[in-house]
Structures are given as structure tokens and as C-alpha cells.
Amino acid sequence: MQPKIDLDFDQQHLWHPYTSMIEPLPCYPVSHADGVYIHLETGEKLIDGMSSWWSVIHGYNHPVLNTALHNQVDQMSHVMFGGLTHEPAVSLAKKLVAMTPSQLTKVFLADSGSVSVEVALKMALQYWMSRNEPHRNKFLTIEHGYHGDTFGAMSVCDPQNSMHSLYAGVLPQHLFAKAPQSRFEEAFDQSDLDDFAAKIQENKNQIAAVILEPIVQGAGGMRIYHPEFLRGVKQLCEQYQVLLICDEIATGFGRTGKLFACEHARIEPDILCLGKAMTGGYLSLAATLCTNEVAEVISQGQAGVLMHGPTFMGNPLACAVANASLSLLIDSSWQEQVCFIESCLKSELQPLREVSTVADIRVLGAIGVVEMRHTVDVKAIQRRFVEAGVWIRPFGKLIYIMPPYVITQSELSQLCKAIRDIVVNLE
Template sequence: MSNIEFDKRHIWHPYTSSHQPLPCYEVVHASGVHLHLASGEKIVDGMSSWWAAIHGYNHPILNAAAHAQIDNFSHVMFGGITHQPAIDLCKKLIDITPSGLDRVFLADSGSVAVEVAIKMAMQYWACQGRAEKNKLLAPRNGYHGDTFAAMSVCDPVNGMHSLFKNSLIEHYFAPAPQTRFGQAWNPDDIAPMRDILETHHNSIAALILEPVVQGAGGMRLYHPEYLRACRQLCDEFDVLLICDEIATGFGRTGKLFACNHVDISPDIMCLGKAITGGYMTLAATLCSDNVAQGVCEGSPGVFMHGPTFMGNPLACAVANASISTLLESNWEQNVANIHKVLAAQLAPLLSHEAVADVRTLGAIAVVEMKQAVNVAEIQKVFVANGAWIRPFGKLIYLMPPFISNENDILTLTNAISAGIEKCC
């Protein structure tokens, strides 16, 4: 039995049917921006391995950090033990994130980071003697992960978790922001959020959102002033603000963090994906000292969470190398160069009868189709044109590594054009 046949019969891939699984392409090597397939193709990765591999693959500095740490020790429990990689990482995160985020909780995936943030917010208010503040508020079209608390704040209608609605805690949802990034800000956009907070703030622990870019809930790019207005509303109505920067953190939108577009600081921030440059699974939930102290007032006096692989030293060592590599690079110019090519090459697709919209920001590009695409069919065309692109629903999108040059981006945009022409 071939590897591909075994995979098809026995291995369950994400968001894939066990009855009719999508085709899989076997990777045998990766370096720079390229994936090398067992079938011989060398393709440009337009997804950064689900938005994480910002430095590409087989990076010598990240490789060296992993080798050095694994030769020392790969893991120790974080309960009652600390180590230099975790200390260095937390120092870096506190230094580079928005001011006031002074406490770091290390987790092992983005969904867990969101679970931790939600748990922090609810325990914070319970320990202030306000246990009635146990609901969350989120904009529609959001996505925060696939675990249960995270699912409960994803879009309840258009998200991918409606099957579980009877098992999820019900929270409050405001209409999604409508003013697009780059448009003139319409203050009316925030009115529905204000209305909900005015009516229900006594029961709302936190507002959770993805700053500026709503990711897997629709790849929507909205005006940063909406984010600033949410910060002001949270202050006004005594509600914590959770910013989920798992997808947007570490430069993806052209700012180091999407919150930097309007220089606001949340009470709690979730990070993941690019934190290790795509090498290891790791995430972090940062919070203000006020939240950290409030969580631990009264009974039980501690924060009741502790992942087995919390603070994994191997992951922390690679994360340190990845963040240093990013900060020491010309990443802002690289992202600007990527954006310039993406915007210029994809804008003409707006004239295609099957295309509903084209939008770009930083190293992000989205071509929204009028109808859902046939993923298996269009991916064959992408691979034949030297590109790895993973659409979902009506969306064909790119989040390439920051080291991508103009030719790499042209390969990706030309593949999208070819795929649309042939399959749509």
C-alpha cells in the first residue's frame, strides 16, 4: 500500500470527510518558501503552513536553536520549575506587545490560548465578587478556535460550529464591523456594539475579537477605528477586552501586532501560529497585571489551568530564535513589498464574472468568489502552476512567508488566475 493510499484510508486530516477525503500531497522536503512533493513538484507555499512559517522552512537560525536546546533538554514540567528559554521568551513578549501586558501564560496551541483568556476573564470577575459577569461578547464572523469555549465565541450562524450550538454556552454577538480597512470610518459601525453593552454590561465579562482581520470566519479586513471604539466601550462599561492576535501577530498585517494600527492595549491578548516561525506548537496568553492580580484574589487563590507541555523549552527556544530573526530582519519592508505585488496582480480579477471581491492588507490577500470552489479540482491547477494554496468555501486566499520575493508572489497570483480561469 502506498503512503498516499494508507493516508487516505487511515489518517483523518483537518476539516475533511472520512468518507470522501480531499486529496493529500506528500511533502518530502521543505526549504525557503518551497515544498518539495514526493511526486517531484517544487511548489511555493502560499499559506505559510496555516499562517505560521513566516521565515519559510529549514531556516538555519531556527534549526540551530532547536538543535542546541534538544541537546540540552527538550522538556521539563512547568509546575514548580522554570528555565532560561521560557524566561527569555516571556521577556521578549512583554517587550514587544502593547504596553500593560505584563503577565504571560504559556500554552500549547491557539485554541488553548483562547480557552485560557476566556477562563481568565470569568475568574477575574468571579474573584471580584461579580460572578454574574460570566458572558462574552463578540462580533459576528469571528473565529477563535475549535475547542468548546473557543467555539462558543465563533460566529454562531455562519461559522463552522453550528452543529454544536445546543452544547455550547450562549453568548452575545454584535453585527460584524462593516467599514473596510482603507475606507472612511463610519462611526455608526460601532452603534450595535454599544447597544448590547449598554443593555447587558452587568453580565458581560469580556469582549473578544480579532483585531483588524477576521480570519477563518471570512477573511474580512475592517477599519482599525472599530478596534479603538471597542477599547473605549470596554473602559466605559467595565468589560475586559480580549484581542485574539493568533493569526495577525508578528507582522502579518504590516504592523507587529494588529492592535498597533491604532495603538490600543487589550486587557488580555492571545498569540500563537507564527510565534515559533511554524516550527513547534506554542501559544501565549498575556494579560495586564490588574487582571493577573484580580484572578488570584480570594478563593481558590490560583489560576486553575496548567497544560502538560506548558512552557516547553524546545518550543520556547525556537520561539526566541524566530522572534529575534523577525525583529532583526527588514520585515516591514518585506511585507510592504509583498503587499504591493499582491494588490497589483490580484486587483484585475475583480473584472472576472465569478469573482465577488478582492482585498489585501500586509502579507494577506483574499479573492472571494461568488460560489464555493471545488477545493480538490482547483488545488490540482494550483500545484500544476507551482503553488500551494488551500481555499475554503468561497475564499481563495494567500498568507505567504515574509521571505517571499517578487517571483514567488507572482507564482502564487498567477496560479490563482489560472485556477479561476479553469475551474470557475
């Protein structure tokens, strides 16, 4: 029998994400999880609407993923990746090269999504250093973006409206264009590209790369924009010979209805960041992929190597479970599952458009967003969701879900009903 969780110690000593140590938000004690359910120590059984922040696409305690971990731990849990290699890493790289856009052939295995962004930024900077253009050291991105919590990643997050605005005075200063306003499902307004085009033209000799989240901007506001904007960005990058980095840490592996969100625009980036769902939510692992040209130019430069090497890079346990997770995904009917989730979310969340306190409803693939007109009380609304038997964690004005792909219609309906009931009562 598991020992009872010491919640008093937790509140006094454990620092949870984005939480005050003086007035911490309550934390609910989890005893175990299986399928789409999180079981609390207090007896509640909650349908998970968050996939543990986008990652648990196959559900919890999956027998195939459990077996992959058990088998690998008997071989080796970890060896350094400097000077050594192993089958799980090689097999994973083969899968990633086969799955991702065709020109991405080189794979750097990092240990978290933020680190994969740091690696991508370093790749772009070293690329231009190796081409004797070190003055190309700025990044161009769009407002409302989010790329992680490490310093390089923070520097390309929205400088005014993001959770990182506190650090604006110490972060490197990069270039920010206006975010697109054209919605995914509506006609594209070509003027969305005007500010971006002006900034890339004006700063073309300083820009190392453009970095953005394709189609869906995550923690910066859960905004879903038109594929034509991304297509236009790619054309401008080619015109001005600027590298394009696509951050698909959140959107990769089917979440938007395409295997990778950049497929909505039929474009290929020069560098791609992946993470979150890659291991099915079991262990932290990420990857940065790039083209042959990027890798070769870096390797011909003064350093001759990419200057990065995390201790847990290519961890065998993480790679083994990622291999199993990606095989599960490829062999499953994930497209039908995501399409079904999208259809359910649209039909069940649309009625909330009539609620006066709701500003917008957005759905794409297995992502559903209810944007309120005012910031919600996370503590109060979280408690009400738990009472309704669901796990949904809002932030700011957003009540959003991205459930595991294996969720059933009745489970998804319970999630949506809980949102509807609580939102209506907020009027």
C-alpha cells in the first residue's frame, strides 16, 4: 500500500509550476493513473482533459509502453551519448527521419522541449558563424508566441504579454512581428503578412532565423491561425535567405489533425523542434531535427561541431519508450481518433458562443479552447472541475482541453459538459 502523501510538506517545501510559495494553489494528491483517468488519493476519479500538458496521447499506464520501459531497464537505464551509441537512439532517429518532412535528416536528441529550442537557436547562430556572417544573430518571431522557460527560449517568447515579461530587461532583444489575425477556418487576409514582411526585409542582414509555432500558438494564448500565413512566412524566408525554425513541441505527433502542424501549410522548415508527446508522456525527451545543409555548414565552421551536449541526451529509457509510443501512433487510427475528437469538441463547445462571458471558441484537431472575457479564478474553478469528475487546468482567460487520443465519446462529453456547466454559471 502506498504511503499517504504529505500535503502539508508539499505546500511548504515543493515549488509547483507558476505558483507562489506564500499563497500556493492547492494540489490534488494522485495515487495512480490509467487510461484517461487520474485517480486521487481521496477517491475521486478524474477524466484527464490535459494529457498532462499535451504529452499523454495514448493514455496512462499503457501496457505496450510499460513493457518497453521494463525491457530496456534490464539492459541499461543510461549511458553517456558522447562517444557511445545504442539501439534505442538509432531506432528513434530512424523513425523521426521517416515521419518528419523529407528534408529533415539530422537528429539531435535533447532532454526537454525548452532545450530543443535552445539547440535550434544555437544551430541557426552557428550556421551563420560558419558562413562568416556572425552579424546575423537576431531572431524574428511573432507576438503571442511561447517557446519554453530557459533563457534563449524566453527571449523569443512574446516580450509584453507572456509569462516571461518579468525578464525583459535581461533577455537578448529580438524582433517581433504582429501575430496573424486570420482564423484557421476563415478567408485569409493577405495584410496579415505586411508587418512580418516589412520586418524581415528591413532586418534581413541581421536575422539568423525565424522561429514560430506553426498554426497553433500554445501557452501564449492558444491562438489558431491560417495556414496561408505560415506559407507566406516560408516564402519570405526563402526570398531573404533566412532559416525557418518550426517549434512543434506541442503540436507534433497528430494533435492538430496532421502528423505535424506545418503540413497544414505544406511547408518544410530548416529546423524542427519536437517533444512532449514523443514518449507518450512517460519520460522527458525532445529532438531538434535539421537539414543536411544546416548540419554540414555548422560542421565546416570554426568550431567544427555543434556546441551542445546534455548529460541525459539520448537516454536509452526515454528513447525506448519513445520508439514504442511512435510505433503505437503510426500503427493506430490516430487520424480518425483526432478527427472524432475535433467533431465532438465543435458540436459540444459551440453552444457556449451564446454565453455573454465567453469571448471566443476555438477548435482544431484534438484541441478545444474556450476564451473568457475576463481572467478566471483558477483555484475556485479547479475545485469545481474536480467535483465534476474531470481534470482541466485553466490559465488566464482560457479554459482549454487537449485530451488523450484514446478518449471515448462519453468521456469527452463529460469533459465538455463540465466546461459548459461551469462557464454558464460564471455569467
